[in-house]
Amino acid sequence: MEHENLIQIRPQKNLPPRLTFMLVLRGIRYRLLRSSMTLAVITLAVVFFMSMLAGNAFLATVGNGVRKEIARERTAARLLTLVTAKPTSLGHTASLALLHHALASRDAAERAQAQAELALYVGASGMDAIEFRGLVDGAQREKLLLDFFAELDFARRKALLGRVEGRDALLLLTDEAVRGKFLHALAGMGTVRLPMHRDEFAAFEAGYAAYLERQARFMNAWNQTIDRAAPILAGLAGGASIDEALSVADPGAQARWKSALEACGFAVSAAELARVCDQLAWAKEREAVQRALSQPDKRKKWRQIFFEDPPNLQKMAMLGHPRVGPILGGRYSQAQRERIAARFRAETRLGELEKKVDERSGGERVEGLSSRQVFLIVISFLVCMVGIANAMLIAITERYKEIATMKCLGATDSFILNMFTMEAAFQGAAGGLLGTLLGFLVELARGSLSWGSTLYRYFPAADLGQVALLSFAVGIGIAVVAAIYPSWAASRMLPMEAMRVD
Amino acid sequence: MSETQTAPITPEAYASGREVLLRAIGVQKHYQRGSETIRALKGIDLEIIEGEYLCIMGPSGSGKSTFFNMIGGLDSPTNGRIFIKGVDMAQLNAEELAFLRCRRIGYIFQSYNLSPVMTALDNVTLPMVFAGASADEARTRGMKILRRVGLEERWHHRPKEMSGGQQQRVAIGRALANNPSILLCDEPTANLDFKTGREIHQLLFDLNKNGGVTVICATHDWDMLAVSDRMVWIADGCIEKIEITKNIKIEKASMGGEDSHA
Numbered sequence: 001m002e003h004e005n006l007i008q009i010r011p012q013k014n015l016p017p018r019l020t021f022m023l024v025l026r027g028i029r030y031r032l033l034r035s036s037m038t039l040a041v042i043t044l045a046v047v048f049f050m051s052m053l054a055g056n057a058f059l060a061t062v063g064n065g066v067r068k069e070i071a072r073e074r075t076a077a078r079l080l081t082l083v084t085a086k087p088t089s090l091g092h093t094a095s096l097a098l099l100h101h102a103l104a105s106r107d108a109a110e111r112a113q114a115q116a117e118l119a120l121y122v123g124a125s126g127m128d129a130i131e132f133r134g135l136v137d138g139a140q141r142e143k144l145l146l147d148f149f150a151e152l153d154f155a156r157r158k159a160l161l162g163r164v165e166g167r168d169a170l171l172l173l174t175d176e177a178v179r180g181k182f183l184h185a186l187a188g189m190g191t192v193r194l195p196m197h198r199d200e201f202a203a204f205e206a207g208y209a210a211y212l213e214r215q216a217r218f219m220n221a222w223n224q225t226i227d228r229a230a231p232i233l234a235g236l237a238g239g240a241s242i243d244e245a246l247s248v249a250d251p252g253a254q255a256r257w258k259s260a261l262e263a264c265g266f267a268v269s270a271a272e273l274a275r276v277c278d279q280l281a282w283a284k285e286r287e288a289v290q291r292a293l294s295q296p297d298k299r300k301k302w303r304q305i306f307f308e309d310p311p312n313l314q315k316m317a318m319l320g321h322p323r324v325g326p327i328l329g330g331r332y333s334q335a336q337r338e339r340i341a342a343r344f345r346a347e348t349r350l351g352e353l354e355k356k357v358d359e360r361s362g363g364e365r366v367e368g369l370s371s372r373q374v375f376l377i378v379i380s381f382l383v384c385m386v387g388i389a390n391a392m393l394i395a396i397t398e399r400y401k402e403i404a405t406m407k408c409l410g411a412t413d414s415f416i417l418n419m420f421t422m423e424a425a426f427q428g429a430a431g432g433l434l435g436t437l438l439g440f441l442v443e444l445a446r447g448s449l450s451w452g453s454t455l456y457r458y459f460p461a462a463d464l465g466q467v468a469l470l471s472f473a474v475g476i477g478i479a480v481v482a483a484i485y486p487s488w489a490a491s492r493m494l495p496m497e498a499m500r501v502d
Numbered sequence: 503m504s505e506t507q508t509a510p511i512t513p514e515a516y517a518s519g520r521e522v523l524l525r526a527i528g529v530q531k532h533y534q535r536g537s538e539t540i541r542a543l544k545g546i547d548l549e550i551i552e553g554e555y556l557c558i559m560g561p562s563g564s565g566k567s568t569f570f571n572m573i574g575g576l577d578s579p580t581n582g583r584i585f586i587k588g589v590d591m592a593q594l595n596a597e598e599l600a601f602l603r604c605r606r607i608g609y610i611f612q613s614y615n616l617s618p619v620m621t622a623l624d625n626v627t628l629p630m631v632f633a634g635a636s637a638d639e640a641r642t643r644g645m646k647i648l649r650r651v652g653l654e655e656r657w658h659h660r661p662k663e664m665s666g667g668q669q670q671r672v673a674i675g676r677a678l679a680n681n682p683s684i685l686l687c688d689e690p691t692a693n694l695d696f697k698t699g700r701e702i703h704q705l706l707f708d709l710n711k712n713g714g715v716t717v718i719c720a721t722h723d724w725d726m727l728a729v730s731d732r733m734v735w736i737a738d739g740c741i742e743k744i745e746i747t748k749n750i751k752i753e754k755a756s757m758g759g760e761d762s763h764a
């Protein structure tokens with residue numbers, strides 16, 4: 001009799017995600033306010049992450065900007081070195097390795113400058129562009145390996161290479177048998193890693209002799225370029241030194257210098273040459289003022305007027321003071337002194353900024369997160385995830401009745417799981433948004449304090465946008481990952497809990 | 503005890519030729535608390551007829567809620583079996599139990615258990631959503647149900663904005679969402695005053711008599727007896743007696759838990 005009347009029972013269908021989403025959306029305002037604990041933890045984690053990334057972005061752009069300004073300030077020194085100095089072979093390695101780096105720079109202006117320099121060297125070397133490019137690549141690898149050997153501690157180096165050092169080591173390793181033993185010993189050291197893949201290393205060593213030969217050829221050609229240029233430039237300087245002559249060059253003289261330099265193979269733009277002349281003139285002017293300030297009678301006068309005798313650097317900065325005029329015997333007008341003081345102060349500030357950048361970045365270029373920062377972030381995320389999971393577990397035990405009731409109404413386990421994961425994603429989004437904003441503000445305040453107006457000059461808007469998106473996503477990510485266990489626990493709750501009266 | 507179980511079914515039920523809807527055979531439930539075993543149900547045999555109004559009464563701690571959990575598919579018995587229209591509940595997996603709870607049984611709780619973030623209408627239509635009804639269909643059916651429980655003009659109110667009686671009526675509406683054959687009510691009026699409780703009784707009575715829903719109600723409320731067909735008295739995990747309400751109504755005043763009239 002019972003079999004005829006069997007009621008129809010099928011497996012309950014899962015609610016599609018869209019509907020689950022709608023249900024979650026319905027209660028989310030209420031939930032977000034009640035789960036303030038979870039929200040706070042997520043927000044904190046994201047603030048930490050965002051401020052670290054944003055701080056890095058600030059340091060990177062300000063650092064690169066300051067370095068570029070410094071490089072610009074040193075155009076004269078660079079040009080003079082370029083046209084007069086004969087670097088050693090290792091010096092060439094270092095400068096070509098730098099060139100290699102600059103050629104791959106993210107900064108378009110820096111890349112363009114590197115291209116120009118490359119063209120100059122190619123012209124001087126008598127090689128074709130491809131051969132020279134090979135030399136540049138080789139230099140970069142050689143530099144990497146030399147630095148690697150130089151940084152090895154004594155015991156390890158001795159174990160690996162005996163007493164050989166520097167290029168001798170690289171030469172020794174061209175022998176395949178020696179190299180094999182070396183690589184084997186290195187692999188045994190575990191923590192020490194070659195700065196390149198071993199195939200690349202083998203290829204470099206195989207071509208090392210050819211590379212050295214090529215570099216010698218380039219050095220030779222470059223020295224000849226310098227030698228050829230020397231009499232021409234000396235003739236143009238007319239007895240004075242080149243920098244002396246350039247420091248007083250008027251536009252007409254500058255044009256003559258420009259064509260002479262080009263004739264010698266050193267292409268230089270008019271603007272660049274004008275900058276060089278200006279910098280040399282300024283250096284002379286500054287030195288003259290400093291020399292004047294150092295004279296005993298001037299120092300005495302200074303003390304009479306200001307009751308102290310500070311170091312020259314301080315005096316230079318105060319040069320615009322009206323009472324300094326008489327000290328210098330009226331040799332400089334008020335306006336002149338003010339201009340000198342302003343330029344000196346700008347120079348000093350740039351120097352200070354450079355020092356600060358070097359301090360913060362350890363002298364390295366800031367490209368991404370350091371391994372220490374990554375470690376900190378990972379640890380903080382783990383801690384936060386435990387915190388979030390705990391807060392969510394508490395929130396879920398508070399809601400046991402709601403969950404059980406839903407199960408009485410036909411909710412499946414996976415619906416509950418989806419629902420809580422989605423709620424967590426919402427919390428993550430809210431915390432991510434809040435944290436990103438707060439982290440940005442915190443870092444903006446910190447950045448303004450350390451960099452001042454320089455920060456706004458090099459404001460990394462695009463990078464910050466990326467970083468903000470990433471932080472936001474991270475907020476959602478950690479919330480969802482942390483919610484896995486609590487949501488699972490919620491989905492396993494028994495429907496009979498709904499009957500309980502409290 | 504055996505004699506009480508020989509007359510369990512109303513003559514009207516037999517006369518109407520209705521089927522057995524729920525059958526419990528030797529249902530036991532033991533809870534393990536540490537080394538101690540709590541025997542909450544000690545072997546319950548009961549047949550519930552389609553369309554009847556059954557009251558389950560008994561002292562606190564006697565096992566009424568435990569028995570409810572068993573017949574509602576919310577928990578499984580330690581021993582014994584429960585059939586719903588011939589289907590053994592123990593044979594159902596989690597999804598099938600969810601299906602059963604969604605469409606065949608409506609639950610009404612002492613503390614209403616409405617979602618505080620949803621309006622009356624949303625609360626009522628939630629089981630329909632779980633059953634896969636479209637939004638439009640859920641809306642029209644939800645409004646119809648709200649009219650039935652007398653809260654049509656309150657459809658957009660949240661539980662906080664309603665009285666306890668109104669909330670319980672929304673909860674009854676929610677239990678009716680998918681046209682269940684059974685309404686399981688665990689002390690539905692315990693949190694309500696006398697008058698509001700009576701309204702709920704009337705509503706349940708109406709649903710039972712005019713809607714054909716089988717109502718099973720655990721209660722301490724003697725007033726509820728007035729609307730029910732049968733009364734099952736549970737004490738200490740056993741059925742102590744089963745009465746046809748009509749026969750005991752006159753002696754209501756003398757009912758003190760002792761069974762002298764049987």
Ligand SMILES: Nc1ncnc2c1ncn2[C@@H]1O[C@H](COP(=O)(O)OP(=O)(O)OP(=O)(O)O)[C@@H](O)[C@H]1O
Binds near residue numbers: 564
């Ligand atoms: N989850 C549980 N774990 C252990 N013991 C339980 C559990 N649930 C119920 N019990 C015990 O089972 C017995 C029956 O409880 P039950 O809740 O069914 O009583 P009741 O008749 O519904 O009482 P009331 O009228 O107060 O609601 C009680 O002794 C109770 O302590």
Ligand SMILES: [Mg+2]
Binds near residue numbers: 566567568688
């Ligand atoms: Mg109870």
